Amino acid sequence: MTTDTSRLPVPLLATLVIFTAFAGQFWRNLLGWWGFGIIAGVVIVLSAVALMMLRPSLGWREVPKSALAFVGLSTLSLAWSFYPGASAIGVGIQLLSSVAAVFLGLCLSLQQLLKALSNAFRWILALSLVFEAWVAVVVGGPVLPFFVHYEGRIPQAFYWSRGLLLDGGPIEGIVANRNLLGFIALLALIVFALQLADRTVRRGWGVAWLVVAGAVLLLTRSATVVLAGALVAVVLAFVLWTRSRDPDRRRTVYAAAAGLVVVVTAGIMTLGGALLGVLGKSGDLTGRADIWAAVTGLAQQRPVFGWGWVGYWIPWVPPFDDLAVRKGVVYLQAHNAWLDVRFQLGILGLVLFAALVVSTVWRSWFLAVDRPRHGLDPVEPFSAHTLLPILLLAALIAQSLAESRILIEGGWLCLIAISLMTKSRGIHAPITVAASVDPRLQQSVPRG
Template sequence: MRYPTDAAARSLSVLVVFTLFAGDFWRDLISWWGYLALVGALTVLLAVVMTRRKLWSRLPLRRMPRTLVLFGVLAVVSLAWSFYPGATVLGLVAQAATTLAALFICVSLSWPQLLAALSTAFAWILGLSLVFELVIAVFVRQPVLPFFTDYGDTVVPKAFYWSQGLLFQGGPIQGIVGNRNILAFVAVLALIVFGVQLAQKLRRPRPTIAWIAIAVIVLALTRSATAIGALVVTALMLGVLLLARRAGHGRRVWVLAGVVVVSAGAIVAVSTFWQQVLGLFGKSEDLTGRVDIWNAVAGLAAQRPAFGWGWVSYWAPWVEPFNDLAVRRGVVYLQAHDAWLDVWFQLGFVGLALFVFLVVATWYRAWWFAVDRPLDSLGLPISRVPLTLAPALLLTAMIAQSFVESRMLVEGGWLLLVVFAVKTKLDQSLVAIDLGNDPEAVNPRPSRAALALEAHRPAVAPRLARKASARR
């Protein structure tokens, strides 16, 4: 697949990623109505661009991930038995808009361009967050509430504040997104993207190292245990992927066995020192109320175990049962803080099975994309490059976070999941041209076999591509 991407498409992609990962920034700045107007305008613009540029033709239904299609169909069909049909309609509209944005990115950006869009959006979020917190700490010197929101004379819970103004106290800071866990996870994703770009030499070293330092500072100031845990898991997976690259096909089973042993050891260690780990990050034994939320959601899910209560995406706090399902210190929560539990609650075991297959299949393709050799324009294997590690590492971080947050199902999390599900399906082979700004730099000295086969390229490349696809 070729990507004749222009500056307008790249800028639009950056705006989309920024908006979906920093949705709370827009909602706190211009209100919910302003945010809905912005998202509506972006959605219409994306649909017009996809249609006028005939980008839909690059997404043949027969090549789309079946589990993704079936999951979407089930979410739509759940309107028939939804306990809250109005909220389900809103949730489906939001899911469709996010999916449209993901499909636009898939067909508009190559892998290097995708990383560039992610890194630019994440840099804006991290940079503006530090500037925002600095302004609050220096000039305002008190907690700040979202704009265009009137709380009257009631006591406002801390969770409602846009910023607590704790930068000079060492945090935790919330940044422009108004939530330290969201900001911390953006920092984790930024570390992965910046690190891959630095290794691939897609960006100048000094600015990239500076942004890596900024991401580390932001992560430290958020003091988010969930994000740091996701980063540790991702770092371990990086080691596994590098070992698998060196091990070859026959020995990768031993690498996987090592992963099982290390994972078991990590679980035992965390279980043994659970209280010390929670105390280190200032967490209570119930994970800041998550255990109570999980119990409440599981109880409701058990009442409709097969097909769930109906899709809703973000919970709708104005309808039953969400208005009093998870309330802590005056805050009505909008998620189950566990993506897998949330899917079971909303779409039952059927939806959970489809979601598991979707994530596992996407991860499986990302694994082979990372450890297998990519192919050049002749269908011949070339040297591995750092860039192909990015999807597997980003997915690992998302999966690690999904056990304590449901954000894989909404906004930026759903965007990346759909992007990787579709893009790893469409771009399994012959992707050398996407691996850098200069394809010849990937394989500067073609082998004699490659030169000899140049004359037979039409016949050889498809056959070798099919063989590489069969290995996956």
């Protein structure tokens, strides 16, 4: 029996997946945890159904082994976890999130991923500005999430929005966090600029959305996003420089990159305090130094395999219930993904996570700087969309030094999707659909 899936809304589903992954807090604040659970469950089920119906081809050689090993270790940590119940929740969330990431990585082309990211980010930015305008003009004061009740003095971090749009920010948007909103705006700038460069959107429309993303980024006043943007700009400059040179004449580029790393590292070590002052940060990095010290102390107690995977910390489970408390707020991450992995999965987990990131960066770099070839001859000119993986990774890696979001939700989604997409063969070719599926899909759904 032939299954007609010619009307399968893959692009729409991809947009919903990305929106939910990056704006999960919007659903939680609007509908509560049960409402968010229903939305997330529907997204995961639809992603799984799409994978089963499209059945994209994937050989063993095309599977990113480092990603498989890291997820495998996370799952195995249930055996030695200090908090097995919390680990079961964390592993379950990681596996379910990975289903959505696999859908993006195998059922979309790079161009389709770019378009889906663009659509999702437009919705997040637009809704954030409308929401902040409503809070500032109509409500005229801070707004708490729906379905919550707090007693006594309420910390600023608990508010959905503080209604500061008319004061020039900082704004939190629908995601309820200025650093996350600023990071989404940075990713949106990357995506919108690549679309303009590829001429896949009208120039006026593309420029308008660039302005919107830039305005949102400025209104968040996020210093961490400024640093991430600087790294993205540096990576872009080196990619374009490398593109301009033949493969056998790139040693100068790589030597310059190595020298820049040395200079920047030395500058941070000697001028770190002054740099923090310029960015408006305190010497303890807004409490991060204390969190890092506490997490490092626990990591040293279980150095090889860690305390057990949990992903985003669960606040009612020791030691997370009082591990990182600042101004009445219990923070639920180590504010450094690498330290978080070391704490949860030990040195072994840190090695596997580094292998996942480094291997994905390696493939993304050569995707960005080398023209596609057939044999020894290039078959097509450079395209702007091939810059997407390396620029997204640059932003994610920069964020990972101050946030642990690359391990959860939108960060994890992008990392796994890019890892799959860059590892799979035929990244520009149409997907190979099983014979039982309508052949018209072969013309509309590219392979990751």
